[in-house]
Amino acid sequence: MNKYLIIAMATMVAAAIVHATDTKRPNIVFIFADDMGYGDVQCLNPKRGKIPTPHLDKLASEGMIFTDAHTSSSVCTPSRYGLLTGRYNWRTHLQKGVIFGFSPALIDAKRLTVASLLKQQGYTTACIGKWHLGMTLPTTNGVLPKTRVPKKLNVVWDGRITDGPTAVGFDYFWGISASLDMAPCLYIENDHFIGDLPPQDGKSSTTKSFKIDQVLPHIGKQSAAYIKASKPDTPFFLYASLTSPHTPIRPTAEWIGKSGISKYADFQMQTDHVIGVIIDAIDSAGLRDNTLVIVSSDNGCSKAAKIPEMEAKGHFPSAQFRGSKSDLWEGGHRMPFIVRWPKVVEAGSQSDQTVCLTDFMATCAEIVEAQLPSNAAEDSVSFLPALKDKPIVSTRKGVIHHSISGHFSYRMGKWKLLLAKGSGGWTAPKEKDVGADSPKAQLYDLEADPGETNNLYKSKPEVVEQLLEQLTADIERGRSTDGPKASNDVSKVVLWKR
Structure with a gap:
């Protein structure tokens, strides 16, 4: 064969390989902090923030900061529902507050989620950390406990759990059912509790081997292990849901006193460190360039952090905004939102466009070129254009x-x-x-x-x-975007609460 023809063919093959690499679907990692205020990230709050967050600051310098990003609610469970379904939480029966660790599933098994969408597109999917969206725990009589910390328990600890993360699109789950200030305090893997199990005494919902201060570092390690084990020819979606800096505020011993401000500030420093562990795992695996990483929080800083005492020392967890967790004011739902995707997002960039966490689903759909059905993601708008420094095209008015x-x-x-x-x-x-x-x-x-x-x-x-x-x-209309009229899960949503 003519040597020039061979060279030309080799060039074409190399070009094809480069093109295939360029168009390869990205890995997607969403790191969700718990009760981290907008002002708890140093680079977002340089004048009124005193907590060092070197890993978050570095991530921001390598990607894009959104200055006007919001959760759909100013508390935990509703925000998580909005993130994973692209639908407002109050369209369900949950009209206020949150659910508990023994509560039934809030996400209908038939509803499309970010995980099930990406799974349909060939992704492997994992949820590691805090779930807090309900599941059906095995009980002796089929009736789930209803309170935050029940006095009497009927849970069969070695039974099979249903209706959890693996029922709504996740191939793998490792974590806990809800917050660490709610029972049960036990690890779950897929559909079973793991480790030492409580006795069937009707009282215990944790064991001495379960250490609350070790949950956050374990989430970091498990997330890093999942990334390391990923296959190069299969994209993955990792939802890394942290338990911090939510109560109980329990930094590990090596972090206590690090901030010089408060235990909450110490815990936020450890949270930043664990986020760094996950980012380092991505980079060490050679996945940096084509992995979309997003870090955000489910709501603002909690009053349990003793906000006035921190403000007295110069740290304002809501930055220049009013309010905090639970509130309608900006401090309740305007969140840190940092995106790194070197292949697409310009390093050190910023977007002032308004986005909501419900928009994650439509964004993922546009990235993988999937068509969302009309009965899914009713409140979701893709922010992919913003990542390319272009205006977001939205049919949603507000x-x-x-x-x-x-x-x-x-x-x-x-x-x-x-x-x-x-x-x-x-x-x-x-x-x-x-x-x-x-x-x-x-x-x-x-x-x-x-x-x-x-x-x-x-x-x-x-x-x-x-x-x-x-x-x-x-x-x-049951939706805030264009499309056929949809239905809320309740017959009436009360607009004015007085």
């Missing part, structure tokens, strides 16, 4: 926020309408503490007033009317 007590707010452009007199959550003033003569709602111009201090509800009735009309439509 973003709906929800507080722990079920109060609503609506964000459209610079305007934000809160259907509450106070925070809608734990921050003063609470609803019961606001005077009867106060406006029944709040309206803020977030461009001029990001701290939500100047209520324009009475002076801008035309804006109030516009936002309220759109909010009502988004609720009643």
Whole structure:
């Protein structure tokens, strides 16, 4: 064969290999912190943040910071539902609060999730860490315990668990059923409790071998091991759901006192370290360039962190924003949102476009070029264009926020309408503490007033009317994006909670 023909053919083959590599679907890793405020990341809060977060700061320098990213709720379970389904939590029966460690599944087994979507596209999928979306634990009488820490238990500890992560698209699950301040405190692998099991005494829901302060580092190690074991020819989706810096605030011994601020600050430093462990595993495996990494949080900093004491030392966990976990104000749901994908995202970039965690599903669908069915991801809009420094194309008019007590707010452009007199959550003033003569709602111009201090509800009735009309439509249509009318899981969603 002519040597020039051989060279040409070799060049074509090499080009084809490069093209195949360029178009290979990315691995996707979503790291979800628990109760980490916007201001708890140093690079997001340089003037009012005192907690060192070198790994998060490095990740931001290598990728993109979103400055206007939000959870669908200001508390845990609802935010996780929104993230994994692309649908607002209050479309389910969960109209306020959270579920517990023994609660039944919140995600319907027939509903498409990010995991099941990606699994259909050839991905392997894993959830490692905190679930907190319910599952059916084996019991002696088929009735699940209902409280946070039941006094009497009927759980069969060596029985099979159903309706958990592996029922909604995850090939593998290792972690715990809910928060560490809720029973049971035991590890689960796929559909069974593992390790030492409690006696069938009707009282115990943990064992002496389960160490609360070791859960966070174990999540880091398990996540790193999963990444290391991944196959180069099969893309994976890892949902690494951390248990920190949520209560109980239990940093391991080597982190206690590191911050010089508080135990919560120490725990946030350890959280940053564990995020670094997961990122290092990606890079060490040679997967850096074509792995989409997103780090965010399920809601703002909790009052259990003793926020006033930290503020006295110069650390403001909500940065310049008002409120914290549970609230309708920005501190409750405006979250850190850092994205690294070297193949696509420009290092050191920033996006000020408004996104919601419900948008993760539509984004994944666009990345893998999958068509979402009309009965899925009803509140999801792809932010893939933003990763390429382009405007997000959205049929959704605005973003709906929800507080722990079920109060609503609506964000459209610079305007934000809160259907509450106070925070809608734990921050003063609470609803019961606001005077009867106060406006029944709040309206803020977030461009001029990001701290939500100047209520324009009475002076801008035309804006109030516009936002309220759109909010009502988004609720009643069962979706906030274009598509056929859908149904909420409840017959009526109560708009005004008073």
